[in-house]
Amino acid sequence: MTLTQAEKAAVVTIWAKVATQADAIGAESLERLFSSYPQTKTYFPHFDLSQGSAQLRGHGSKVMNAVGEAVKHVDDIRGALAKLSELHAYVLRVDPVNFKLLSHCILCSVAARYPSDFTPEVHAAWDKFLSSVSSVLTEKYR
Amino acid sequence: MVLSSADKSNVKGVFAKIGGHAEEYGAETLERMFATYPQTKTYFPHFDLGKGSAQVKGHGKKVAAALVEAANHVDDIAGALSKLSDLHAQKLRVDPVNFKLLGQCFLAVVASHNPALLTPEVHASLDKFLCAVGTVLTAKYR
Numbered sequence: 001m002t003l004t005q006a007e008k009a010a011v012v013t014i015w016a017k018v019a020t021q022a023d024a025i026g027a028e029s030l031e032r033l034f035s036s037y038p039q040t041k042t043y044f045p046h047f048d049l050s051q052g053s054a055q056l057r058g059h060g061s062k063v064m065n066a067v068g069e070a071v072k073h074v075d076d077i078r079g080a081l082a083k084l085s086e087l088h089a090y091v092l093r094v095d096p097v098n099f100k101l102l103s104h105c106i107l108c109s110v111a112a113r114y115p116s117d118f119t120p121e122v123h124a125a126w127d128k129f130l131s132s133v134s135s136v137l138t139e140k141y142r
Numbered sequence: 143m144v145l146s147s148a149d150k151s152n153v154k155g156v157f158a159k160i161g162g163h164a165e166e167y168g169a170e171t172l173e174r175m176f177a178t179y180p181q182t183k184t185y186f187p188h189f190d191l192g193k194g195s196a197q198v199k200g201h202g203k204k205v206a207a208a209l210v211e212a213a214n215h216v217d218d219i220a221g222a223l224s225k226l227s228d229l230h231a232q233k234l235r236v237d238p239v240n241f242k243l244l245g246q247c248f249l250a251v252v253a254s255h256n257p258a259l260l261t262p263e264v265h266a267s268l269d270k271f272l273c274a275v276g277t278v279l280t281a282k283y284r
Binding site for chain 1: 143144266270280281283284
């Protein structure tokens with residue numbers, strides 16, 4: 001699955017807006033993830049997962065920074081996220097199904113904040129993009 | 143997810159061992175899949191899915207032939223299955239989750255007929271291979 005030029009452009013465009021609220025969107029996405037899919041909390045026994053927790057906000061920022069990196073290097077997501085890919089393969093080992101869940105939550109947060117920008121085409125491009133990111137992060141598992 | 147040289151050689155070994163039984167295995171794989179995952183029958187409203195059905199046997203042969211082709215071109219599965227990939231994207235549109243189910247059933251068939259063959263390492267290689275085939279066949283969906 002490769003992103004077309006149009007899709008890459010759509011991702012970059014919406015990111016310009018998302019980036020202005022990246023931290024908030026990151027924290028909100030994680031909040032959505034933990035409330036809709038409580039099983040995902042299993043990876044964070046060491047966190048305070050209550051609303052507004054500093055750890056949640058910090059981690060949300062990390063996640064969105066990585067997404068931002070991927071946007072910046074949308075032509076070489078694999079290269080841009082190589083270290084993160086290894087981290088997930090050898091240390092974190094987050095079950096691949098969870099990437100879909102987090103991607104979905106990020107999508108929801110973005111859609112909620114930018115309803116008029118989130119056209120079907122932008123939705124599809126963003127979903128493909130997050131799918132690519134997820135693939136890269138799980139490709140070294142085995 | 144990339145197949146290592148060990149994976150490729152394991153896969154070739156499995157298919158060498160299966161040899162002429164591939165077609166039979168294909169049919170049995172479908173039978174198991176329809177029995178265990180009845181939702182997969184949705185793609186075959188035009189088939190007689192009863193035991194020993196000639197259509198299932200015929201289709202099993204096709205599926206097996208594709209897997210054999212992929213194994214024979216394990217260095218370029220995308221190239222080898224390019225037409226099949228187009229077919230699935232433009233016409234068949236089998237939901238991606240079903241490729242995993244078919245893969246599992248194929249693995250079960252191989253294991254049940256060749257218990258000593260499927261060591262943990264060979265099992266992992268074959269599973270990776272089947273995942274790679276699934277990925278290629280869904281790569282052009284969007």
